[in-house]
Amino acid sequence: MDPVNGIAVFQNNLQWKKFPLANRLLSIFPNARIIMDNDVYMAAFGEWKAELLEKETFAYVTVSTGISVCILHEGSFIRGVGLAGEIGFSVMEDEDEVKTLESIASGPAMEAEARRVFKDRTVTTKRLMELNERLDPGATAIVQQAAKCIARGLHQLFIVLDPHVVVLGGGIINNQPLFFKLIQKELERISDNLFKKA
Structure with missing residues (x-):
């Protein structure tokens, strides 16, 4: 924008x-x-105000049709030249083709993968999450991979920015609490592994 x-x-x-x-x-x-302004920026500003922050560094992460971060420091947006916070474009895999966080873990990406796996063009993200809750192996693999990649993206955010406060939002996070818990669990696993090696 x-x-x-x-x-x-x-x-x-x-x-x-x-x-x-x-x-x-x-x-x-x-x-x-x-x-x-960008919808993520406006959501982030609302969260900043709701948290009653003043001097902190704050990150609002949205996981929805896209994946993005808005960063505020002492109440001002950190925009960079224009791509600051666009963790959705972070490279997660680089084999035959470059895969980004957003191409693996956004709502449309998970839905597209579910349609491919189940060979059913009518599968929605909501249906995928329901199948995951029922421990369907195909759904579980898709959802766990997405949660793992989001946790890696968040970890990158933490080590580069080291914000005081991070809020996750967006349609997928707000409507899928079990998915949020998977992300938390993966972040804990990453942290435990790093501290064991340190």
Whole structure:
């Protein structure tokens, strides 16, 4: 996003490139004051306010149709040149093709893998999670792999940023508490292994 000029520079889930969103909205609503930003940034700011933070470094991680992080330090967004916090693009595997965290562990990625595994184009992420709860081996493999990759992405966030507070949100996290617990368990396993070797 380019919030200053009201431009949607790049959206990985939409076919927008340098789309003048603010101007388009102003042409329809000429008397409106248009303020725009990334949805993850707005969710993060809401969480920052709800946590009553002031001087801390804070990270809001969303796991939904995409995977992203918004970072605030002392109440200001850390944007970098524009890709700060985009852990969804972190490389998780590099064999025949580069696989990113988002291409393995986002809602659409898990759903696509479930459809491939079950040879059923109607399987949804919700159905995948239900099958996982019933200990279906195919579903469990997909969900555990996604949780493992998200935990690795979070671990990278922790060691690079070392934030005071981290909040996880987004449709997958908010609606799948067992998936959240799998991520926690994997983070504990990573931590235990690192400290044993230290």
